[in-house]
Amino acid sequence: MGTTSRVTAVLGPTNTGKTHYAITRMLAHRTGVIGLPLRLLAREVYDRCVAQRGPSVVALVTGEERIVPERAQYWVCTVEAMPLEIGADFVAVDEIQLCADPERGHVFTDRLLRARGLHETLFLGSDTMRPAIAALVPGVQFMKRDRLSTLTYTGSKKISRMPARSAIVGFSVENVYAIAELIRRQKGGCAVVMGALSPRTRNAQVALYQNGDVDYLVATDAIGMGLNLDIHHVAFSSTAKFDGRRMRALYPQELAQIAGRAGRHTENGTFGVTGEARPLDEDLVEAIENHRFAPVKKLQWRNEGLEFGTVERLVRSLEAPTSNDWLSRARDADDVLALKALSEMPEVRDRLKGPADVRLLWDVCRVPDFRSSSGMEHASLLARLYEFLKKGRVPSDWLAKAVSRIDKTDGDIDAISKRLAYIRTWTYVAQRKGWVDDEMHWRDETRAVEDRLSDALHARLTQRFVDRRTSVLMRRLKQKETLVAEVNDKGEVTVEGEFVGRLEGFRFHQDASSSPDEARTLRQAAVQALKPEFHLRADRFYNAPDTELDFTEQGGLMWGTTAVGKLVKGPEVLRASVDAFVDDEAGPDVAEKVKRRLQHFIDRKTAALFEPLTAMSRDEALTGLARGFAFRLVEALGVLPRDAVNEEVKQLDQEARGALRKHGVRFGQFTVFLPALLKPAPTRLRLVLWSLWNNLDEFPESPPPGLVTIPNITEVPKQHYTLSGYHPAGSRAIRIDMLERLADLLRAKDSRAGFEAAPEMLSITGMTLDQFADLMAGLGYKGEKAERPKAKVVEPAKLDAPQSTAPIPEEVSVLAPPPEPEPVAEEGAEAAPVEMEAYYTFTWAPKPRFQRPERGPRPERGAPRGPKPAEGEKPAGEAGAERPKGERPQGERRDRGGERGGEGKGGGYKGNKPKGGKPGDRGDRGGDRGERGGKPQGAKSFEARPPRAEKPIDPDNPFAVLAALKNRS
Numbered sequence: 001m002g003t004t005s006r007v008t009a010v011l012g013p014t015n016t017g018k019t020h021y022a023i024t025r026m027l028a029h030r031t032g033v034i035g036l037p038l039r040l041l042a043r044e045v046y047d048r049c050v051a052q053r054g055p056s057v058v059a060l061v062t063g064e065e066r067i068v069p070e071r072a073q074y075w076v077c078t079v080e081a082m083p084l085e086i087g088a089d090f091v092a093v094d095e096i097q098l099c100a101d102p103e104r105g106h107v108f109t110d111r112l113l114r115a116r117g118l119h120e121t122l123f124l125g126s127d128t129m130r131p132a133i134a135a136l137v138p139g140v141q142f143m144k145r146d147r148l149s150t151l152t153y154t155g156s157k158k159i160s161r162m163p164a165r166s167a168i169v170g171f172s173v174e175n176v177y178a179i180a181e182l183i184r185r186q187k188g189g190c191a192v193v194m195g196a197l198s199p200r201t202r203n204a205q206v207a208l209y210q211n212g213d214v215d216y217l218v219a220t221d222a223i224g225m226g227l228n229l230d231i232h233h234v235a236f237s238s239t240a241k242f243d244g245r246r247m248r249a250l251y252p253q254e255l256a257q258i259a260g261r262a263g264r265h266t267e268n269g270t271f272g273v274t275g276e277a278r279p280l281d282e283d284l285v286e287a288i289e290n291h292r293f294a295p296v297k298k299l300q301w302r303n304e305g306l307e308f309g310t311v312e313r314l315v316r317s318l319e320a321p322t323s324n325d326w327l328s329r330a331r332d333a334d335d336v337l338a339l340k341a342l343s344e345m346p347e348v349r350d351r352l353k354g355p356a357d358v359r360l361l362w363d364v365c366r367v368p369d370f371r372s373s374s375g376m377e378h379a380s381l382l383a384r385l386y387e388f389l390k391k392g393r394v395p396s397d398w399l400a401k402a403v404s405r406i407d408k409t410d411g412d413i414d415a416i417s418k419r420l421a422y423i424r425t426w427t428y429v430a431q432r433k434g435w436v437d438d439e440m441h442w443r444d445e446t447r448a449v450e451d452r453l454s455d456a457l458h459a460r461l462t463q464r465f466v467d468r469r470t471s472v473l474m475r476r477l478k479q480k481e482t483l484v485a486e487v488n489d490k491g492e493v494t495v496e497g498e499f500v501g502r503l504e505g506f507r508f509h510q511d512a513s514s515s516p517d518e519a520r521t522l523r524q525a526a527v528q529a530l531k532p533e534f535h536l537r538a539d540r541f542y543n544a545p546d547t548e549l550d551f552t553e554q555g556g557l558m559w560g561t562t563a564v565g566k567l568v569k570g571p572e573v574l575r576a577s578v579d580a581f582v583d584d585e586a587g588p589d590v591a592e593k594v595k596r597r598l599q600h601f602i603d604r605k606t607a608a609l610f611e612p613l614t615a616m617s618r619d620e621a622l623t624g625l626a627r628g629f630a631f632r633l634v635e636a637l638g639v640l641p642r643d644a645v646n647e648e649v650k651q652l653d654q655e656a657r658g659a660l661r662k663h664g665v666r667f668g669q670f671t672v673f674l675p676a677l678l679k680p681a682p683t684r685l686r687l688v689l690w691s692l693w694n695n696l697d698e699f700p701e702s703p704p705p706g707l708v709t710i711p712n713i714t715e716v717p718k719q720h721y722t723l724s725g726y727h728p729a730g731s732r733a734i735r736i737d738m739l740e741r742l743a744d745l746l747r748a749k750d751s752r753a754g755f756e757a758a759p760e761m762l763s764i765t766g767m768t769l770d771q772f773a774d775l776m777a778g779l780g781y782k783g784e785k786a787e788r789p790k791a792k793v794v795e796p797a798k799l800d801a802p803q804s805t806a807p808i809p810e811e812v813s814v815l816a817p818p819p820e821p822e823p824v825a826e827e828g829a830e831a832a833p834v835e836m837e838a839y840y841t842f843t844w845a846p847k848p849r850f851q852r853p854e855r856g857p858r859p860e861r862g863a864p865r866g867p868k869p870a871e872g873e874k875p876a877g878e879a880g881a882e883r884p885k886g887e888r889p890q891g892e893r894r895d896r897g898g899e900r901g902g903e904g905k906g907g908g909y910k911g912n913k914p915k916g917g918k919p920g921d922r923g924d925r926g927g928d929r930g931e932r933g934g935k936p937q938g939a940k941s942f943e944a945r946p947p948r949a950e951k952p953i954d955p956d957n958p959f960a961v962l963a964a965l966k967n968r969s
Helices: 018-027 039-053 096-100 106-115 126-134 172-187 199-210 252-259 284-288 309-319 334-343 354-363 377-390 396-406 413-431 439-465 468-477 516-542 587-611 611-618 624-635 646-651 654-661 680-693 719-724 738-746 759-765 769-781 958-968
Strands: 007-009 033-038 058-061 074-078 090-093 119-124 140-142 151-156 166-169 191-194 216-219 234-235 240-242 248-249 268-273 300-301 327-329 485-489 492-495 498-503 509-510 549-550 556-559 561-574 577-580 639-641 671-673 708-713 728-730 732-735 781-789 836-844
Touching: 007 018, 018 033, 018 039, 018 090, 018 119, 033 039, 039 058, 039 074, 039 199, 090 106, 096 106, 096 119, 096 300, 096 468, 106 126, 106 300, 119 126, 119 327, 119 654, 126 140, 172 191, 172 216, 172 439, 191 199, 191 439, 199 439, 234 252, 252 284, 309 334, 309 354, 334 354, 334 377, 354 377, 354 509, 377 413, 377 468, 396 413, 396 439, 413 439, 492 516, 498 516, 509 516, 516 587, 549 587, 556 587, 561 587, 561 680, 561 732, 577 587, 587 611, 587 680, 624 646, 624 654, 639 719, 671 738, 680 719, 719 728, 728 738, 732 738, 732 769, 738 759, 759 769, 769 781
Parallel strands: 007 119, 007 140, 033 074, 033 090, 058 074, 090 119, 151 268, 166 216, 166 234, 191 216, 234 268, 300 327
Antiparallel strands: 240 248, 485 492, 492 498, 498 509, 549 556, 556 561, 561 577, 639 671, 708 732, 728 732, 781 836
16 A cells, blocks of 8 residues: 555535545546445446546446446446455545444445555545544544535325325335335325346336436335435335344434435435334434434454365354454354355365365355345355356356246236346356356346346336326426327327326216326316317217117116216106216306207107107097096006006096097006007106106116016015016016906806816916916916826828728718727736826915905895805805805906906896996996905906806796796607
8 A cells, every 4th residue: 555545534424425525536536446335326326437437447346247348447336346456546435334234344344444545545424433433544534524405304294195206215125015006096106216126127217206207216225325316305114124134123323324315415305204103202303313323333344364275264264253342243144154054065065175166165155145045045056056166167058048047027026026136146157257158248148138127127116106197297297388188089088198087978087096186187187178079079969869879777868888867857757857967077058968969869759659648648539537547547657557546447438438448548457558558668768757756766677578477576566567567466477468368368267167277378478387377376266286187199090001890880970080999908918007187277266355254155035044055065156156245256247338358348247238338337347346445355357257057946936847848848
């Protein structure tokens, strides 16, 4: 060392310009070396030196990167990679307070004790190192630098209230990612900086922040080591970290080192806590703000005089103690642990033949564990490397396979980060002189793979933690630029080319991924572009044909597949009003035009589908009771349960009924309805209009078209079935018009004596026999199931069949085929089983709503009244039995003067009364109601009453003698 060498310790807090001062001093010398704590910071300083002196004279040397031009004059390195033997004029070591770090402190202590420039040496760091440096470096001079700006504590703040240009610090990858995700959702995005990132990825992330694309930075404590960023506020999400061995609280000087990154040059900065971190104590806050900390009392040290005779001697030299009170022997670092592990492997120990082998083993053990794998896994990799190097070099084909497995840019952030850690191992190997063939090729190859992975990681980080749309828009807003918004033919709204939402009909649905503050700004920009689009759409909508519009079963109004409004209750049941879905920003003119077009649509739709009702309500020929009944039908939208209007029907004379029939009204057994309004389209609209009129929140849906029966769900009100055009009976509900056709068939049956279901009945309902029985039970019939032999179909005789020689009986017509001879069963053969078929016999059996006192059958004239009929006699109501007074099978009598299915075309009793009938006759009931007070008793039936059973003639009656004489003649 030259006697003119000057050693200076430049000490002070962050933001004092110490690193800038060191770079200026180094470039003032002919040659220089500067050691920095992180390769990220080394890359930043390298770029600054290249910008001032050019790349031909500036070298960059780190564990994984080596750029050394032939005429290199200035060496920018990590502290571990500093060349101490080149004899540079200037030497500087940054962040010298790391001499006290348990992991790397011994390296910084070694540079403090041994690294010297020929003319000038600078040690840059915290003022807490003043006593240690004064004691260990003879003749050192001290230069104190004060902070250029003030640092103020602002307490605890939620991330949602974090000011712009803030850095949130976390101490684990998981914590950093969680905070970054939260900021993306609330603030639009952030940049991520961690020590594990490659320089390329780190620079790309820092550029996002520095360019203003994002206003937030989430980082580990890596930003505390000299990264100069435009940070206004630093927030700690935690005040403890895992130091590789245990969780511990951060030291005050560590907090100050990180918090000091807030404020740049003369701009003041603030710091605080966020998340689950507790507020800082007042004493700690005062120490950080005033930069007063306890001095460092012990520096980590490891013996630099290593002996390579044997592994044991090397280990002893590494573990040698020190007698200096300022120095403390460092705990075993990763390289010492790896040395001890490899020395115990037989395959490694057998190859140690001399000091050169031990030195090579030590060099291999100093390969960092970039992958953060387990100790044995890392030791196995080092053992393989030592095996290769003992033979010469790492085989190129083996290295190529290892690199190719890593050279993949697919996967998520964690996968790419893991590959980056792996490639750093091979990048480090390629940087060692003599370890691989064609060193330049492998340095370029591993560097290229690292760059590709770095770019992919930056893309994944940006994709996950940055809302590119919001960041771009916010930057334009800060620059006071007018945002350009557009709407494409699909309704997608873009602002400055970034998707911000979708225009559906006349409402703008903004994308929900923006923060509330940014959402307001984006909406304002989008609305500016939407104003002319609203008017253009309103014109197209107003001129659109009705075929492009429709209504939903819940009252929505659609334009194609887009909802543009909804139906609301109007002044009348057939006059629904509309509510248009139009944003306020569209203006009142657009809203009025859309509403007017929707009202025209629903008015025309209602007029077309309910034309019979509107025509009937306007018919001036309808007067009196007929007009009142027409009003009831209009109010009920064309479908009225018969039992609800029985009294009104009875009061209608034939002229009134005829006038109503001209408008399509049919007086059915169960329902008075207009068949034209049972079609699917009127039914669908009827349910909507009725639901609106009755203020329902959820509308009943119409059944699928074309079904004769649908399930009868007990929870569904009967009125919903009636409005849908169905009548519940049993477990099914049958369509009203098909029920009337079935009633026409049942009317001709004897409901007392019993009848079987005809095939046409099953055909009308589309049911099986068992299903039909359940339907009949719902209509008030009792079905008794039985079995009988199934009739066989006789096939016509074949022409070539042998003719029977048996004589033809006389009673057989010559036109009829002779009877076939009965087959003779073979002896011992079993008779074939007879095939049986099931059938039902239906009789009228209504269920009364109240219990009447039982009465016996009506006695003969002059005979005394007796008790109930004995067992085996027919009860009242069945064929051949007397009915109790006032009871009659429902639907037994034809409706005189009415049509079939409720009014009948002819006389009420079979062959007993003339056709026709005077107005107001009891035959207008469409079948006796079977209940007092005009209310129905049980379900109705649809058949006429069979002829009365003839009474036996009294033999003492004189007319009996005449009848007997007449029969004999």
